[in-house]
Amino acid sequence: MTNSIGDVKKADVIFLTGSNTTENHPVMGAQIRQAVKNGTKLIVADPREIPLVRDAELFLQIKPGTSVALSNAMINVILEEGLENKEYIENNTEGFDQLKEVVAKYTPEAAAEICGVAAEDIRKAARLYGGAGVASILYCMGITQHHNGTENVMSLSNLALVTGNLGKEGSGVNPLRGQNNVQGACDMGALPNVFTGYQAVNNEAVIKKFEAAWEVELSNKPGKTVPEAIHAVEADEVKMLYIFGENPMVSDPDQHHVETALKKAFLVVQDIFLTETAELADVVLPAASYAEKDGTFSNTERRVQRVRKAVDAPGVAKPDWVIIMELMNRLGYNKVYNNIEEIHDEIRQVTPQYAGISYKRIESNGIQWPCPNEEHPGTPTLHVGKPSRGLGLFKPVEYVMSEELVSEEFPVIMTTGRILYHYHTRSMTNKTEGINKIAPDNFMEISGSLAESLDIADGEVVRVHSRRGHVEVAARVTDTIEDNVVFMPFHWADGANVLTNGDVLDKLSKTPGLKVTGVRIEKIS
Amino acid sequence: MITLTINGLEVQVEEGTTILQAAKKIGIDIPTFCHDPRLVPHGSCRICVVEVEGARNLQASCTTPAAQGMKVTTESDVVVESRKGVLDLILANHPLDCLTCQKAGRCTLQDLCYRYDIKESSFEGERKEYEIDDSNPFYYSDQSKCILCGKCVYVCSQLQGTEAIGFAERGFTTHIATPFDKGLEHSTCVSCGNCVAVCPVGALVPKSKTKFRYWETKPVRTTCSYCGVGCQMDLLVKDNKIVEVLPADGPSNHGLLCVKGRFAYNFVGHPDRLKTPLIRKDGELVEASWDEAYDLIVSKVNEIKGEFGPDAIAGFSSARGLNEENYLMQKLMRGVIGTNNIDHCARL
Numbered sequence: 001m002t003n004s005i006g007d008v009k010k011a012d013v014i015f016l017t018g019s020n021t022t023e024n025h026p027v028m029g030a031q032i033r034q035a036v037k038n039g040t041k042l043i044v045a046d047p048r049e050i051p052l053v054r055d056a057e058l059f060l061q062i063k064p065g066t067s068v069a070l071s072n073a074m075i076n077v078i079l080e081e082g083l084e085n086k087e088y089i090e091n092n093t094e095g096f097d098q099l100k101e102v103v104a105k106y107t108p109e110a111a112a113e114i115c116g117v118a119a120e121d122i123r124k125a126a127r128l129y130g131g132a133g134v135a136s137i138l139y140c141m142g143i144t145q146h147h148n149g150t151e152n153v154m155s156l157s158n159l160a161l162v163t164g165n166l167g168k169e170g171s172g173v174n175p176l177r178g179q180n181n182v183q184g185a186c187d188m189g190a191l192p193n194v195f196t197g198y199q200a201v202n203n204e205a206v207i208k209k210f211e212a213a214w215e216v217e218l219s220n221k222p223g224k225t226v227p228e229a230i231h232a233v234e235a236d237e238v239k240m241l242y243i244f245g246e247n248p249m250v251s252d253p254d255q256h257h258v259e260t261a262l263k264k265a266f267l268v269v270q271d272i273f274l275t276e277t278a279e280l281a282d283v284v285l286p287a288a289s290y291a292e293k294d295g296t297f298s299n300t301e302r303r304v305q306r307v308r309k310a311v312d313a314p315g316v317a318k319p320d321w322v323i324i325m326e327l328m329n330r331l332g333y334n335k336v337y338n339n340i341e342e343i344h345d346e347i348r349q350v351t352p353q354y355a356g357i358s359y360k361r362i363e364s365n366g367i368q369w370p371c372p373n374e375e376h377p378g379t380p381t382l383h384v385g386k387p388s389r390g391l392g393l394f395k396p397v398e399y400v401m402s403e404e405l406v407s408e409e410f411p412v413i414m415t416t417g418r419i420l421y422h423y424h425t426r427s428m429t430n431k432t433e434g435i436n437k438i439a440p441d442n443f444m445e446i447s448g449s450l451a452e453s454l455d456i457a458d459g460e461v462v463r464v465h466s467r468r469g470h471v472e473v474a475a476r477v478t479d480t481i482e483d484n485v486v487f488m489p490f491h492w493a494d495g496a497n498v499l500t501n502g503d504v505l506d507k508l509s510k511t512p513g514l515k516v517t518g519v520r521i522e523k524i525s
Numbered sequence: 526m527i528t529l530t531i532n533g534l535e536v537q538v539e540e541g542t543t544i545l546q547a548a549k550k551i552g553i554d555i556p557t558f559c560h561d562p563r564l565v566p567h568g569s570c571r572i573c574v575v576e577v578e579g580a581r582n583l584q585a586s587c588t589t590p591a592a593q594g595m596k597v598t599t600e601s602d603v604v605v606e607s608r609k610g611v612l613d614l615i616l617a618n619h620p621l622d623c624l625t626c627q628k629a630g631r632c633t634l635q636d637l638c639y640r641y642d643i644k645e646s647s648f649e650g651e652r653k654e655y656e657i658d659d660s661n662p663f664y665y666s667d668q669s670k671c672i673l674c675g676k677c678v679y680v681c682s683q684l685q686g687t688e689a690i691g692f693a694e695r696g697f698t699t700h701i702a703t704p705f706d707k708g709l710e711h712s713t714c715v716s717c718g719n720c721v722a723v724c725p726v727g728a729l730v731p732k733s734k735t736k737f738r739y740w741e742t743k744p745v746r747t748t749c750s751y752c753g754v755g756c757q758m759d760l761l762v763k764d765n766k767i768v769e770v771l772p773a774d775g776p777s778n779h780g781l782l783c784v785k786g787r788f789a790y791n792f793v794g795h796p797d798r799l800k801t802p803l804i805r806k807d808g809e810l811v812e813a814s815w816d817e818a819y820d821l822i823v824s825k826v827n828e829i830k831g832e833f834g835p836d837a838i839a840g841f842s843s844a845r846g847l848n849e850e851n852y853l854m855q856k857l858m859r860g861v862i863g864t865n866n867i868d869h870c871a872r873l
Contacts, residue, residue: 004777005754005777006776006777022686022715024752025752025753025754026715026717026752026754026783026784026785027754027756027777027778027781027782027783027786028754028777029686030684030685030686030717030781033685033686034683034684034686036686037683037686055686144872145872176753177753178752178753178844179752179753179844179845179870180748180749180750180751180752180753180755180844180845181753181843181844181845181846181847181848181851182753182844182869182870182871183753184847184848184851185842185843185844185846185848185851185869185871186869186871187848188842188848188851188852188855189851189852189855189867190842190843190851190854190855190867190868190869191867191868191869191871192865192866192867192868193865195855195859196852196855201859201865210859210860214856214860216860216861217863218859218860218863219835219836219859219863219864219865221836221865222865223836223839223858223864223865223866223867223868224839224866224868225868225872226841226868226869226870226872226873227872229839229841229866229868232839237836237837238836238837238838238839238866239829239833239837239838240825240826240829240837240838240839241838241839241840241841242822242838242839242840242841242858243840243841244840244841244842244843244846244850244854245842245843245844245845245846246841246842246843246844246869246870248841248870248873251870251873252870252873253873266825266829268822271799272792272798272799273792273795273797273798273799274797274799274803274810278799279810281803281805281810282804282805282821283802283803283804283805283813283818283821283822284799284802284803284804284810285799285802285818286798286799286800286801286802286803287799289750289792289793289798290747290748290750290845290847291745291747291750291760291767291790291793292793293847295847295848295849295850296847296848296849297748297750297755297847297848298755298848299748299753299754299755299777300753300754300755301755301777303755303776303777304848305748305755305757305775306746306747306748307747307748307847308745308746308747309745310745310747310760310762310767311760311762311765311766311767311793311794312765314794314798314799314800315798315799315800315801316800316801316802316815317798317799317800317801318815319850320843320846320847320850320854321847321849321850321853324850324853324854324857325853326815326819327819327822327823327857328853328856328857328861330819330820330823331823331826331827331857331861331862332861333857333860333861340847340849343849343852343853344848344849346852347848347849347852365775365776366748366755366775366776420715420783420784420785421784421785423751423752423785423789427792428750428751428789428792429785429789429792431789431791431792431795431797432788432789432790432791432792433662433791434662434663434716434732434788434789435662435784435785435788435789437662438662438716509872510872511872512872512873514873
């Protein structure tokens with residue numbers, strides 16, 4: 001996030017899109033509701049009538065995958081009606097003319113056609129967002145998990161820049177990170193192209209710095225992302241996968257294809273349970289859970305916070321850092337860490353954003369990076385004064401329809417997401433009786449009229465086909481979803497990710513387009 | 526700034542500060558039932574009354590603003606008498622089953638009765654009797670124990686924004702209810718447990734799997750392992766086991782949690798946890814020692830690296846792992862194995 005979680009209460013207007021916040025980030029969802037009670041106006045753009053629609057001033061029930069068209073049209077209206085921040089554009093941005101040219105053709109009427117909403121509602125959204133003193137954009141995987149997810153984000157960034165809603169409390173462009181430490185995993189360089197703190201692996205100076213710090217030789221060739229590595233196993237380029245704390249058998253697109261790859265590679269899985277992925281492993285390493293070790297997580301607002309050991313790990317399970325260190329040692333790298341704080345101190349030495357964040361300083365309250373030294377208080381808001389790259393770069397983008405939607409054989413759009421009661425692949429949440437009582441089984445939301453046209457009753461088990469395979473699932477008839485769209489949570493194995501497309505990735509981020517899958521629904525009996 | 530005197534001590538506070546807040550500033554404890562600094566003060570329980578020189582009546586310190594020159598006494602005889610009266614009235618309609626009540630040790634009513642030496646009520650009369658609503662999978666609602674402080678209702682409406690519960694009926698039969706008294710199961714309750722966390726008595730208590738007393742537990746402050754909000758919470762530990770999770774006042778959650786953080790902690794000590802390394806032998810995963818597991822991995826890494834180069838190995842790190850572990854995992858892949866094939870499920 002460019003801003004802090006508490007900032008939602010400082011915004012005049014919140015534009016929430018592709019995030020079902022009260023279910024996926026519940027405590028943040030609660031704070032959005034507090035903001036609305038306090039006078040903040042909420043705009044929701046989502047294919048589903050999510051619970052926060054109840055609190056919204058305006059709801060745009062867009063077709064999945066049409067965010068670029070919506071953002072472009074909002075910018076079109078903002079420029080048409082003179083709601084842009086001319087001073088901010090003049091002083092702090094570049095590329096405005098190109099943006100203007102691209103958004104010109106995205107009239108509210110043209111975008112209304114693409115998004116499946118009323119042109120007048122697009123105008124209202126633009127006026128609300130553009131007319132606000134302080135406006136915030138909040139988004140989640142509904143924006144990023146598309147074949148053009150990066151462009152969706154760029155279009156939102158354009159919207160923020162054109163109105164100068166960046167670099168001040170309460171505004172910004174705010175992705176909500178889904179998992180507890182997905183922010184930290186990125187910060188720590190668990191990415192194929194960057195070391196810690198987003199230092200690029202193909203930058204010679206960076207390589208030299210890490211070679212000196214670690215006393216090793218390093219490769220400057222960017223590596224493979226998760227989906228690419230899975231493909232590379234099939235192509236015989238990757239022979240061994242070492243998976244720590246992930247369950248790609250459930251979380252990754254095209255489950256059958258993932259299964260083939262996991263079975264083919266020499267597979268090491270380090271986890272706390274024998275997950276669907278671990279079941280396929282050649283070696284399984286038992287790890288300690290978060291409550292059995294000390295350390296830090298970084299939350300979605302870049303706040304580094306302490307994790308503390310409360311109980312002992314079962315059997316001979318060990319904290320992941322101990323396992324990884326022992327493997328390093330056995331592979332000939334002799335560095336020994338006596339405790340987790342020693343690793344943290346090494347992170348601080350090679351990561352400018354974390355340099356000032358010592359365990360001592362975060363004993364009671366976490367600190368938000370960047371925090372370059374021990375005197376620095378941390379950074380609640382990014383891009384204050386002007387964007388950190390100097391000038392905010394407008395990235396004009398065009399709406400491109402997903403290839404998933406061209407086939408008449410699979411005419412319905414399936415979109416995916418999480419529900420309140422489960423977390424990712426359920427390996428943690430399905431151990432609680434009460435959770436399983438409320439949310440025991442997979443389901444698919446379907447509109448009343450689509451269900452009626454297919455002669456499907458509420459609760460009836462149906463077969464859902466995509467180009468990758470088919471699954472059987474109970475239909476949940478609802479009026480919160482549009483006629484040509486169905487929703488299936490991805491928590492369950494042999495569910496949504498049997499159907500999703502693992503081949504077509506966002507060309508920049510390599511994120512799969514999980515939110516748009518062409519499906520066909522078949523009545524079984 | 527305003528200067529006032531509380532129990533003879535001078536304190537300076539900003540205009541608009543309540544007497545309760547001013548007292549807190551100098552470490553003077555005034556008891557409360559219905560007060561929560563995150564809620565709009567409603568002054569309904571009257572336990573926080575104090576004596577203000579020149580005022581006609583005792584003042585509720587949670588709603589009365591401090592004024593210049595005000596002289597406040599927080600534990601004078603008349604204040605103590607009044608608080609005893611409040612407790613006496615509450616006990617007139619309370620089961621007094623502290624011996625078996627789960628809340629003992631974390632019960633404000635119990636603490637205040639001890640503080641003011643109230644053993645039992647001096648009033649005789651009808652007592653409310655409600656059936657326990659056990660329809661929520663995570664907590665009980667026992668209206669017979671409720672003292673109607675209203676905190677659960679206001680936390681649900683003002684902070685959580687769910688508005689599942691409210692006050693029903695008037696007078697003696699006033700109680701906290703879901704719409705039309707249909708029960709929690711049929712309400713909009715999302716089981717966040719934020720009402721349970723603020724209940725000052727045993728009216729809302731978690732359905733515990735383990736029998737424990739709060740004084741037997743040790744709280745461990747940590748960060749929630751579910752979504753990216755980073756809520757702060759206390760794991761209550763007894764005999765090497767987490768027996769409850771309580772929300773803490775962290776910068777991103779301000780004392781709130783959701784159903785997963787509050788109640789879905791059973792995975793930690795679950796019998797299905799992996800307890801030893803496993804190695805596939807003849808198609809089956811069988812138990813192995815750490816040495817066997819490490820040796821096999823090391824030989825495979827060396828073999829594959831030797832034959833196909835380091836880029837034939839890929840690592841997936843974890844968005845649930847610690848920062849330090851993610852750091853070490855990429856260091857292992859890059860610095861020791863020699864490849865940048867390291868990623869995690871940020872995209873998934």
